Amino acid sequence: MQxxxxxxxxxxxxxxxxxxxxxxxxxxxxxxxxDGVANYAGKTYE
Numbered sequence: 001m002q003x004x005x006x007x008x009x010x011x012x013x014x015x016x017x018x019x020x021x022x023x024x025x026x027x028x029x030x031x032x033x034x035d036g037v038a039n040y041a042g043k044t045y046e
Contacts, residue, residue, distance in 0.1 A: 001018075008039060011035050014031045014032060014034075014035050
């Protein structure tokens with residue numbers, strides 16, 4: 001997770017919102033995917 005954060009793939013606010021990294025909720029997984037898509041494809045979902 002820290003490597004993705006350092007590369008700018010995920011936002012700090014997304015990482016901070018994850019309560020238990022070993023047991024992601026659907027919402028937390030969506031936030032990670034959303035950040036990755038925004039980074040690689042330049043597409044932003046609200």
